[in-house]
Structures are given as C-alpha cells and as structure tokens.
Amino acid sequence: MSSSRAKNEPTKSDRNRSQLQPSEPESPERPGANEEMLRSIKVMMDDQRTEIVAKFESIISELVKMEVATALKPLQEKVSLQSVTISDLERSANEHSDQLTGMQVNMAKLSATVESLGKKCEELEARSRWHNIRLVGLPEGSEGPQPTESIAKLLMDLLGLDEMTGLTALCSAPLLHNGKRVHIFPDFTPTVAKQRAAFAQVKRELHACANMKFGLRYPATLHITMSSGQTHRFEDLDQALEFVNKSLKKNPALESD
Structure with missing residues (x-):
C-alpha cells in the first residue's frame, strides 16, 4: 500500500515541472460591452427623467x-x-x-x-x-257807455244803412269815421287768421299780374282764376308762390290777355 500511494503522489520533480509550465490565458472581454452598458444606463436615466x-x-x-x-x-x-x-x-x-x-x-x-x-x-x-265783425281804426273808448247802440249807429253811418229798409247805399270810397279810416274784417279765430295771413306775400305777387282774379275762401284756400276761366286752388303757400312765379310772372301771354 505504501508503494502504491507513493506511486500515485506526485514527486517533487513533478511539482516543479508543473509550476514551470505557463497557465492557460483567461478569455478576453467582448468588444463594445461598455458602450452597450452606457447606452442602457443613459436610456434608463432618460426614462426616469x-x-x-x-x-x-x-x-x-x-x-x-x-x-x-x-x-x-x-x-x-x-x-x-x-x-x-x-x-x-x-x-x-x-x-x-x-x-x-x-x-x-x-x-x-x-x-x-x-x-x-x-x-x-x-x-x-x-x-x-x-256773425261777428272786427272794426279796425276806431279810437279806444269811442263806443261809449252803450257799445251795442253806438256800434250799430256807427255801422249805419259807415255803410249807409237805413233803420227801416236796411241797406240803401254802399259807396266804394274808404270808410271814414270822424275823419279816420275804418276797416271791417270778419272775426276769424286766431288759427284761421294766421293761416290766411300766410298768403299775404302771394297776394302781393298776384296784384302785380294783370287780368288775374284771386281770393281767399274759408278757412284759408287761395283761389286764382285765369283769364280763360280756369281756376287753381292752393292751401300751401309754397305751392302757390311756385305757381305764380313759374306759370304767371314768366308767361307774358297771360298778362296780355
């Protein structure tokens, strides 16, 4: 048994020989492993960020x-x-x-x-x-203590009225009372009087036109009668003035009729 153990155990020379033989080299690392690891770490950090x-x-x-x-x-x-x-x-x-x-x-x-x-x-x-009239031109207070009788007598004198038979004579001369001229007008309401007074201008224009008849009908309608007998009616002053200026004053044939 001792001889077999001695036979199997390595001798000193064997040990020295094995120590002198070079050891097998370790396997080298895989190229690019660090780059892959860094890239993975960067991706992970980006995701976490x-x-x-x-x-x-x-x-x-x-x-x-x-x-x-x-x-x-x-x-x-x-x-x-x-x-x-x-x-x-x-x-x-x-x-x-x-x-x-x-x-x-x-x-x-x-x-x-x-x-x-x-x-x-x-x-x-x-x-x-x-049935009322307005008398213009009488001095104030001339009616006396009995105005009805005084005005009645005044009208009879002015118009030539007879107490029994009524109107006997009516002269075309101006009406005078005590040497002063008296005017008799209808007693219109203020509104009607204002409407009629608005035609004063056109009436002055018509007076300058020969062979022309005109008048104001109640309440305030201007009637113009041409020499031919044709009649024009106006309730508006502007329309009446326009007619007179355009149709009458600028038409000599009408004035010469």
Whole structure:
C-alpha cells in the first residue's frame, strides 16, 4: 500500500515541472460591452427623467389649478350674481318694451282723437264767429257807455244803412269815421287768421299780374282764376308762390290777355 500511494503522489520533480509550465490565458472581454452598458444606463436615466418631469408637471399643474380655482371662486360667485341681475334687467326691459309698445299705440289713438276734437272745436268756434265783425281804426273808448247802440249807429253811418229798409247805399270810397279810416274784417279765430295771413306775400305777387282774379275762401284756400276761366286752388303757400312765379310772372301771354 505504501508503494502504491507513493506511486500515485506526485514527486517533487513533478511539482516543479508543473509550476514551470505557463497557465492557460483567461478569455478576453467582448468588444463594445461598455458602450452597450452606457447606452442602457443613459436610456434608463432618460426614462426616469421623463417620468420625474411628468410627475413634477402633474403636481405643479394640480397646485396651479387649485390656486386658480381658489382665486376664481369669488369671481365666479360675483359673475353668478351678475348673471341673475342681468336676467332680471332683461326681463324688466322686455316688460317695459311691451308697455311702451302699448303706450305708443294708445298715444297714436289719443293723438288722432285730440286732432279730431281740435278740428271740431276750431270749426265750432269759427261758426260761432260767423256773425261777428272786427272794426279796425276806431279810437279806444269811442263806443261809449252803450257799445251795442253806438256800434250799430256807427255801422249805419259807415255803410249807409237805413233803420227801416236796411241797406240803401254802399259807396266804394274808404270808410271814414270822424275823419279816420275804418276797416271791417270778419272775426276769424286766431288759427284761421294766421293761416290766411300766410298768403299775404302771394297776394302781393298776384296784384302785380294783370287780368288775374284771386281770393281767399274759408278757412284759408287761395283761389286764382285765369283769364280763360280756369281756376287753381292752393292751401300751401309754397305751392302757390311756385305757381305764380313759374306759370304767371314768366308767361307774358297771360298778362296780355
């Protein structure tokens, strides 16, 4: 047994020989492994950075939203109150508009009624004055203590009236009383008198036209009768003046008739 153990155990010379033999070289590292590792690390860091930025933005966004919501809450309440107020104002405005529309209709009816009544009153007043006259040129106080009798006697003297038979003579000379000229006019209402007075200018123009007859019919309608017998009627002063200036004064044939 000792001989076999000794046979299997390496001798000193074998050990020395094995130590002198070179060891097998280790396998070299794979080329580009570091670059791949760095690239993986960079990708991982980019992903983590993107995730962190997203979380941060989300947090900031939520905070900003909360702050904005907190700041806007009073404004929203005011806006809500204003909306209610505006709605009330719109409703009131619509109601007022409807009321004004109704009032305008009623006003138109009332205006038409007032105009109609005004014309009737004017006509009634004018009718009540049909038998009245105005005397112009008499000195104040000349009617004496009995104006009715004094004016009756004055008219009889001026117009040549006889107490028993009425009108006996009516001269074309001016009416004189105590040496002063007296004029007799119908007693028109102020409105009618103003309307008739407006034709004074056109009447002066017609006086300058030969062979022309004209006159004012009640209440204030100007009648112009041509030498041919044709009659023109005017209730508007401007239209009457235009007719006289264009048709009469610029037409010598009419004046020479």
